[in-house]
Amino acid sequence: MASELEIPVNKEISKESIRLKVWDYLENSNLASFPRPVHHRIPNFKGATAANDRLRELQVFNSATTVEINPDKPQQHARFLSLEAKKTLLVPVPRIRHGLFKKIVPPKGANKDMLNKCASSLGVKDFSVPIGLDDPLKVDVIIDGSVAVSTKGYRIGKGEGYADLEYAMMKTLGAVDDNTVVISTVHDCQVMDLPDDLFAAHDLSVDYILTPSRIIKCDGNLSKPSGIIWSILTKEKLDLIPILKNLRYREQKAGKDVRLKDDIESETGAALK
Numbered sequence: 518m519a520s521e522l523e524i525p526v527n528k529e530i531s532k533e534s535i536r537l538k539v540w541d542y543l544e545n546s547n548l549a550s551f552p553r554p555v556h557h558r559i560p561n562f563k564g565a566t567a568a569n570d571r572l573r574e575l576q577v578f579n580s581a582t583t584v585e586i587n588p589d590k591p592q593q594h595a596r597f598l599s600l601e602a603k604k605t606l607l608v609p610v611p612r613i614r615h616g617l618f619k620k621i622v623p624p625k626g627a628n629k630d631m632l633n634k635c636a637s638s639l640g641v642k643d644f645s646v647p648i649g650l651d652d653p654l655k656v657d658v659i660i661d662g663s664v665a666v667s668t669k670g671y672r673i674g675k676g677e678g679y680a681d682l683e684y685a686m687m688k689t690l691g692a693v694d695d696n697t698v699v700i701s702t703v704h705d706c707q708v709m710d711l712p713d714d715l716f717a718a719h720d721l722s723v724d725y726i727l728t729p730s731r732i733i734k735c736d737g738n739l740s741k742p743s744g745i746i747w748s749i750l751t752k753e754k755l756d757l758i759p760i761l762k763n764l765r766y767r768e769q770k771a772g773k774d775v776r777l778k779d780d781i782e783s784e785t786g787a788a789l790k
Contacts, residue, residue, distance in 0.1 A: 532673050532715055536664045539707055548704055552590060559589040559662035559675055562704040564729030569594035569702050571727040572660075577698045581657035583607065585618065585687075587680065588641050589662045592702060596621070596636035601629065607648065607656065608641050609683050613758045617686055618654075619645035650763060654692040659684070661723070663701045667711040669737030670722040672701060681721045682758075685742040689764055699741070700725045708733065719746050747775045 540556045543549040550561040562568075572578045572595060583605040586596050599606045600623055607618040621644055623635045635644045648654065661680050665673040674680050687693040699721065705728045716722075722739035725732065745764060755761045755777070769775045776784075 530712055530715070533676065535673055535709075535711070536676060539664050542706060543704065546706075548706065550590075557675060559587065559591060560664065560704075560707075561589070561591040562707075564704060565591040565702065566594045567729040568704070568727045569598065571702075571732050572598055572700070574732060575700070575725065575727075577725075578658055578700070581698075583654070583656050584658045584660065585609070585656045586660040587662050588638060590638065591662050592660055593633075593636050593638075595660045595702060596641075597629075597633050600627075600632045600635055607654075608645065609679070610647075612677075613679060613683065613686075613760065616647050617650065617683065617690075617760060618648040620648050621645050650690065650760065654687075654690070656687060656693050656697055659693070659697060659699045661699065661701050661721070663703050663707065663723070665707050665709055665711060666701050666703055666723060666726050667709060667737070668726070668733055668735060669711070670724065670735035670739045671711040671713075671716055671737065672721060672723050673711065673715075678719075681719050681742060682745075684721045685719065685745045686760075686764060688742060689744045689768065698725065699723045700727060702727045704728060705730055718742065719749060747777055748781055750777055752777055752779050 540560060543555050543560050543562060548563050549555045550563055550565065552561065555561065569592065581604060584599045585607040586592050586599065588608045588611065596606060600621065606621040608621060609618060610616045619641065621635055621641065623632055623644055627635065634640045663672050664675055684693065701723045703726060708726060708728065719742055722741055724735055726735065747765065765775045
């Protein structure tokens with residue numbers, strides 16, 4: 518087992534500096550797996566299958582009916598295990614461009630080889646159907662990849678914020694609640710102490726960490742996003758993710774404050790004139 522990475526206290530620490538440290542370490546220690554280099558990705562790692570196999574040891578996974586799993590390579594075996602157990606498997610649409618989820622639908626009578634194909638990135642495209650915003654949905658377990666995680670439950674992704682936003686959107690739609698369990702599968706070296714002050718209300722925390730060598734039940738009792746925080750989103754982000762406009766309209770009709778970051782900055786600038 519590789520030892521946990523230590524973050525130097527004599528340098529300015531940021532999420533990006535931690536990402537770079539992890540990506541470099543995985544590559545330089547030859548712990549990375551295809552696709553390489555792992556920089557700017559949810560990194561695939563040697564032992565990913567073993568880490569995902571630990572899902573079988575978790576009652577929360579075994580009893581789950583609907584599971585949402587990111588489409589990245591290191592979580593392919595988790596997707597296979599979900600299909601093998603005949604769970605409803607949802608995979609986020611890349612960058613949330615054309616909807617929130619797709620449901621993986623294997624061919625009738627699919628054997629293990631076919632299920633593994635369905636669990637691959639190609640299978641996610643070829644054996645899936647879109648899920649509409651109004652389709653009834655209750656997600657029991659979320660399995661996400663990470664760049665770094667802590668035993669408290671803090672998580673750092675690749676830096677684009679999609680996992681955080683996907684969860685917030687699911688919360689807004691009522692697809693997740695306080696009973697939904699979040700799991701991350703990573704290499705042992707990706708588990709480290711992470712400074713509390715790097716994280717905010719929009720960051721998704723995890724409940725369990727699975728590595729090739731162990732299962733960690735996170736002990737930080739951290740909160741998860743309570744919904745979409747419109748004040749940190751921009752009009753540009755809404756243009757990139759059209760379904761956000763739909764959700765914003767719904768929240769506005771419900772009487773919620775849906776002012777965007779641009780709106781607030783414009784109002785603040787006008788008030789100072």
